[in-house]
Amino acid sequence: MSRVTSGIDLGLGYQDKVWVPSATYHQELSLTNFPWFRVGWGVRTWGYYAGRTDMLPKTSALNADTLKFGKLSANGVSFLVGANVRLWKFDIGANTDLFGLAFGLKRNALYAGGKLYGEGGAHYNAYLKSAPATLNALPLFMDKQNGQSEAYVRFWITDQIGLKVAYVHGRVTYAAPEKLINGQTRYSTTYGVPYIALSFPLYN
Helix, strand or coil: CCEEEEEEEEEEEEECCEEEEEEEEEEEEEECCEEEEEEEEEEEEEEEEECCEEEECCCCCCCCCEEEECCEEEEEEEEEEEEEEEECCEEEEEEEEEEEEEECCCEEEEEECCCCCCCCHHHCCCEEEEEECCEEECCCCCCCCCEEEEEEEEEECCCCCEEEEEEEEEEEEEECCCCCHHHCCEEEEEEEEEEEEEEEEEEC
16 A cells, blocks of 8 residues: 655755745655655745845856845745655655745846947946846746755654755745847856755655
8 A cells, every 4th residue: 555654854955155045845756666765745845045135047148147135035835756665764865946936136137248338238337126026937947937956864862853965956036127239138057056854744
């Protein structure tokens, strides 16, 4: 018979003055013939807080324009999928966001770069109020999206509490208030942080 488990992870990632807290609800299904292998889904709420940050348009863009922020504060909620292997008291796995919403305060960003001309060029060296891009999908594979992926090891200290250690790879994306060079509106940066969390089962 199939077996369903679920739990909550509450944790924080940090590196180089970048703070990435998150809370994740996860649910896994193990199959009768492969009880050690589980596939699952979940919901992640996350935050991203950092100081000076430069954001670029999609990697295929020919121009070198940049949005330069003095600080960032973005939040979001995402639907994720993942898989893990249970070995004794360890869960070894990975997950990634499929789609989600992001929100946060509008921040002044200096629009700078190389030789800017054409559409959006009038905003060169000016400040633009920008906010996190709201709708996002597949941030691991697509430019200009907000979201996270993680690889982790979760150790169950007791039946009621576990310790999770992970590496979180993410992308944070802000949307300019109007089209800039080459019609670009979304600018992003990627990050990677070590992450630690406490884990609590909901039912087993």
